[in-house]
Amino acid sequence: MKTLLANKAQLRVCDSVTEFATEAAREFVRIVDESIAARGRCSIALSGGSTPGLLYDRLLSADFKQKVDWSKVHFFVSDERCVPLEDEASNFGNAQRQLIAALSIPQENLHPVLTEDHTPTESAADYEEQLKEFFGLRDGQWPQFDLLLLGMGPDGHTASLFPKTKALTETRRLVVENFVDKLQAMRITFTFPSINHARNIIVLVQGKEKADVIREVFTDETVSYPVQQVKPITGKLEWILEKTAAEQLLKVQKTL
Ligand code: 6PG
Numbered sequence: 001m002k003t004l005l006a007n008k009a010q011l012r013v014c015d016s017v018t019e020f021a022t023e024a025a026r027e028f029v030r031i032v033d034e035s036i037a038a039r040g041r042c043s044i045a046l047s048g049g050s051t052p053g054l055l056y057d058r059l060l061s062a063d064f065k066q067k068v069d070w071s072k073v074h075f076f077v078s079d080e081r082c083v084p085l086e087d088e089a090s091n092f093g094n095a096q097r098q099l100i101a102a103l104s105i106p107q108e109n110l111h112p113v114l115t116e117d118h119t120p121t122e123s124a125a126d127y128e129e130q131l132k133e134f135f136g137l138r139d140g141q142w143p144q145f146d147l148l149l150l151g152m153g154p155d156g157h158t159a160s161l162f163p164k165t166k167a168l169t170e171t172r173r174l175v176v177e178n179f180v181d182k183l184q185a186m187r188i189t190f191t192f193p194s195i196n197h198a199r200n201i202i203v204l205v206q207g208k209e210k211a212d213v214i215r216e217v218f219t220d221e222t223v224s225y226p227v228q229q230v231k232p233i234t235g236k237l238e239w240i241l242e243k244t245a246a247e248q249l250l251k252v253q254k255t256l
Contacts, residue, residue: 006218006253011239013246017054017206020242024204025058027238028147029067031200035146036072043134045076045190047149047159048091051204055149056099070103074134078148079160079189080113080127082120090115113188120177120186127188128175143174144235148190148198154209156217156225159195160187167191168226192229199235203227206242214241215248 001023002013014020035042046052058064077091085093092112100110111134113127135143150158160178161167167178170191178187195201205214216223230237241249 002250004249004253006249009218009237009239011218011241011246011249013241013243013250015243017242020204020206020240021054021058022063024055024202024240025061025064027202027240028055028059029064031147032068032073035199036069039146041072041074042146043074043076043143045078045145045148045198046091046095047078047151047204048080048094049151049153051151051206052095052149053098054206055204056095059099060102065103070105071109073105074109074111075100075105076111076131076145077113078150078195079187080115080123082115082123082186082188084116085112115188120188123188124173124175124177128173131174131194137174142193142197145198145200147200147202148195150195150201150203150227150230152203152205152210152213152227154207154213155182156213156223156227158203158227158230160189161192161226161229162187163226168229196229196231196233197235198232201230201232201235201237203230203237203239205239205245208244208247210245211248214245215252218249219252 004011012023014023032042080091081089083089111130113123115123131143152158155163162180165178165180167176167189170176174194178189180187
């Protein structure tokens with residue numbers, strides 16, 4: 001693994017998918033332990049897409065599974081598709097099938113977005129109420145997740161905050177419904193204030209198709225991708241990259 005500083009961020013570049021998953025699992029366990037020791041529980045917002053599956057597999061391995069007091073972990077998602085949990089596109093549904101089902105986690109620790117029999121607007125409003133209740137928030141306050149996982153798409157989107165979509169500029173609501181023109185679909189997503197109040201944010205990026213945007217994000221002052229609005233207010237931001245996602249960046253940025 002290499003570490004490099006780019007644009008004031010610390011990036012870990014892992015030499016293989018296995019090392020990438022291991023590094024992500026190591027950080028996940030460290031943060032969970034730290035949170036439970038400090039607050040008696042750990043609130044985690046999982047990211048969507050396919051990358052988290054690598055982390056889930058690693059967490060279920062003998063190296064990590066027994067290291068976590070899963071009974072004190074609460075799972076949310078940073079964004080969700082407007083499909084039933086059973087649908088293979090469901091972010092929480094996939095987390096349930098690929099990770100949670102293999103763990104003994106109390107039902108009350110699971111916080112999926114309610115998508116069935118809900119319009120996207122109702123789903124977003126209900127999730128916002130779930131966050132307010134869980135974190136004991138008054139109006140104007142923001143959830144402070146112990147760990148918020150994010151991915152990044154080849155267009156620089158993160159969560160379901162896609163380029164040129166309305167949700168990018170939301171500053172009042174915790175969770176919104178967001179129409180994504182390029183997908184011709186509604187998504188439910190955390191807003192940037194909800195993301196940026198987290199204690200720990202880890203952005204996990206793998207895949208060659210993201211290499212150009214990664215290079216631009218960390219070396220080109222003129223670009224503006226949604227993922228660049230991930231700026232924790234008091235928390236810690238870590239990028240964990242799999243080598244092919246960093247290959248263009250590594251051509252122009254020396255490692256430490
Ligand atoms: C989603 C995600 C999204 C994802 C990126 C990366 O619901 O699609 O939350 O932001 O993290 O698109 O997806 P991959 O991991 O599949 O490359």
